[in-house]
Amino acid sequence: KPYLEKRNTIIQNIPGFWVTAFLNHPQLSALIDEKDEDTLSYMTNLEVADLKNKPGYRIKFYFGENPYFQNEIITKEFHIGSLGRLVSASTPIRWWRGLDPAGRNRVGGRMGRSFFSWFTDHSTPSTDRIAQIIKEDLWPNPLQ
Numbered sequence: 001k002p003y004l005e006k007r008n009t010i011i012q013n014i015p016g017f018w019v020t021a022f023l024n025h026p027q028l029s030a031l032i033d034e035k036d037e038d039t040l041s042y043m044t045n046l047e048v049a050d051l052k053n054k055p056g057y058r059i060k061f062y063f064g065e066n067p068y069f070q071n072e073i074i075t076k077e078f079h080i081g082s083l084g085r086l087v088s089a090s091t092p093i094r095w096w097r098g099l100d101p102a103g104r105n106r107v108g109g110r111m112g113r114s115f116f117s118w119f120t121d122h123s124t125p126s127t128d129r130i131a132q133i134i135k136e137d138l139w140p141n142p143l144q
Contacts, residue, residue, distance in 0.1 A: 008045055011142075018043040021142040027133055028115075035101065036115040042066035048139040054079050056086075059134055070094040076118070078125055088125035 011017045019040040022028045032040065045062035056079025063072055074091045081087035093100075093116060101114030118130050125131075 008047070012045055016041055018046055018142070021138060022115075025133065025138055028130070028138065031113075031115045031118075031130070033114065039066065039068045039116065042068070046134070046139065046142075048135050051077070051079055056080060057135060059131060059139075067096065068099050069096060074119060076131065078128070078131060086126040088122045088128065088131075090119045090122070093119060 019037060022032060022040055023037065042063045042065075043061055044064050045060075047060040047062070048057060049060075050057050056077065058075055058077040061074045063069075063074070071091060071094055074093055076088060076090040078086055078088045101116050102120075
């Protein structure tokens with residue numbers, strides 16, 4: 001834990017660290033378009049932590065002031081629900097008017113899927129590949 005705190009302090013002073021880490025990851029970079037890249041450039045920190053009161057974990061994305069949305073922190077959480085299955089929940093993103101990627105123009109004749117759509121996709125949390133990559137790969141070793 002002290003190691004991660006020290007690492008986070010150092011990382012927060014490196015402009016564009018997290019957007020670069022996402023773009024350098026082969027599986028995550030495939031999900032990020034130019035608009036996502038610009039949005040992620042305002043990301044100042046990433047934190048993955050186990051939940052204290054129940055089995056599961058939380059992924060927190062920290063953002064500086066930006067022209068895309070109002071949130072300073074966007075969270076996606078995974079935990080065992082009442083039926084014994086993994087469920088997810090996330091912070092609603094408060095997009096500035098007209099900037100929600102769900103309303104973006106068609107790209108190449110099909111609706112462009114944004115990385116930020118992941119925050120509202122709770123369909124299959126037990127096989128959420130993005131969450132697994134962030135938790136098991138990017139968070140412990142962002143410099144790969």
